[in-house]
Amino acid sequence: MRNFLILSAMAVAATLAPSHAAHAQEGTKPGAPPDLSGVWLVEKFQPRLFPSGGAPFTPWAEAKFKATDLQTNDPNLACLPMGVPRFMIAVPYPMEILQMPTRIVIIHEGPQVMRQVYMNRQHPKDLDPSYSGDAIGKWEGDTLVVDTIGFNDKTWLDGGGLPHSEALHVVERIRRVDHDTLVDDITVEDPMAYTKPLTNRQVYKLKAGWEIQEYVCEENNKYSYQAK
Amino acid sequence: MRTPTRKGMLAFSATAILSLLSLAGSAYAHHGFVSWFDMSRSITVKGTVTSFDWTNPHSYIYFDVKDDKGAVQKWSAELGAVAMLARAGWRKDTLKPGDEITLIGNPAKDAKPLMHLDKIVLANGQELATAL
Numbered sequence A: 001m002r003n004f005l006i007l008s009a010m011a012v013a014a015t016l017a018p019s020h021a022a023h024a025q026e027g028t029k030p031g032a033p034p035d036l037s038g039v040w041l042v043e044k045f046q047p048r049l050f051p052s053g054g055a056p057f058t059p060w061a062e063a064k065f066k067a068t069d070l071q072t073n074d075p076n077l078a079c080l081p082m083g084v085p086r087f088m089i090a091v092p093y094p095m096e097i098l099q100m101p102t103r104i105v106i107i108h109e110g111p112q113v114m115r116q117v118y119m120n121r122q123h124p125k126d127l128d129p130s131y132s133g134d135a136i137g138k139w140e141g142d143t144l145v146v147d148t149i150g151f152n153d154k155t156w157l158d159g160g161g162l163p164h165s166e167a168l169h170v171v172e173r174i175r176r177v178d179h180d181t182l183v184d185d186i187t188v189e190d191p192m193a194y195t196k197p198l199t200n201r202q203v204y205k206l207k208a209g210w211e212i213q214e215y216v217c218e219e220n221n222k223y224s225y226q227a228k
Numbered sequence B: 001m002r003t004p005t006r007k008g009m010l011a012f013s014a015t016a017i018l019s020l021l022s023l024a025g026s027a028y029a030h031h032g033f034v035s036w037f038d039m040s041r042s043i044t045v046k047g048t049v050t051s052f053d054w055t056n057p058h059s060y061i062y063f064d065v066k067d068d069k070g071a072v073q074k075w076s077a078e079l080g081a082v083a084m085l086a087r088a089g090w091r092k093d094t095l096k097p098g099d100e101i102t103l104i105g106n107p108a109k110d111a112k113p114l115m116h117l118d119k120i121v122l123a124n125g126q127e128l129a130t131a132l
Helices: A002-016 A059-066 B006-011 B082-087
Strands: A038-042 A095-099 A103-108 A114-118 A134-140 A143-149 A169-178 A181-189 A198-206 B016-019 B042-053 B060-066 B072-078 B100-107 B114-121 B127-129
Touching: B042 B072, B042 B114, B060 B100
Parallel strands: A114 A134, B072 B114
Antiparallel strands: A038 A095, A038 A198, A095 A103, A103 A114, A134 A143, A143 A169, A169 A181, A181 A198, B016 B042, B042 B060, B042 B100, B060 B072, B100 B114, B114 B127
């Protein structure tokens, strides 16, 4: 089903948007939003938001963190969606941004999850919690500001096991600082889990000529705790 | 950087050489490989391919390693996903049973005959890394 959704999104975007990196920026009209289209890869793989520890946990989150085990209960082991911001920071596989005026779609090769950023609406009321949440976006100058809420609490914030609640709120400021470089400044707020906002910057490099490939996590996964 | 133990060196002394190389890159594994493998140590293992899984989320090389007495130990090496390996020059037929190979990577923390692969040297001397 996920693959079907991704293929559908790619087909729609291909017909509506100039999605190739070669068209990026050079073809942007004055006053028009920048073109973020292209295949991007994290410049430096940093799976942990706090590699040396020191996350500002609330007691609730600290207890949950102590129960995490990278070898037994990482949702990623079971090929479950990574959620946000893990989707954006802790995946050493490329992502493609497909840009349309009313929607921006991010397809990640690794998780094979499509993230949709709606540019023409607000968050719906009474969101049903989901892995990727509900993302809306707006342009502030050359910066795409993405606001995401409506998460379930089944994902980790990073590859190190940082927990979160359904109150998770992620704001990302994404901008193309030069033709080959994309920067995402991420702010994570979750007052149930953290005593102050968490911030992180991810840098991505354009991978000209790359295409997103198939990645079937369930194919030969020897780590799934769900299978045990 | 952690110093390899003498005990570990003796375990496969004929064919596996522990070194103190500090490793960079090699990040293209899907699951939390840092929790299974000792990324601070590098080992070099010579063996004979028995099979090659060209699969997601990981590819695997299965190979036989002979110790200095001729006893065979069954090893496996974990690689990353197919697409990233292909971008690094790998193909599904890069390896076939019987190929003599040298593997460089990280040992399993639990001393099982399993490694996380960084680089391979094929019988013809060609080197292939698992990361770009």
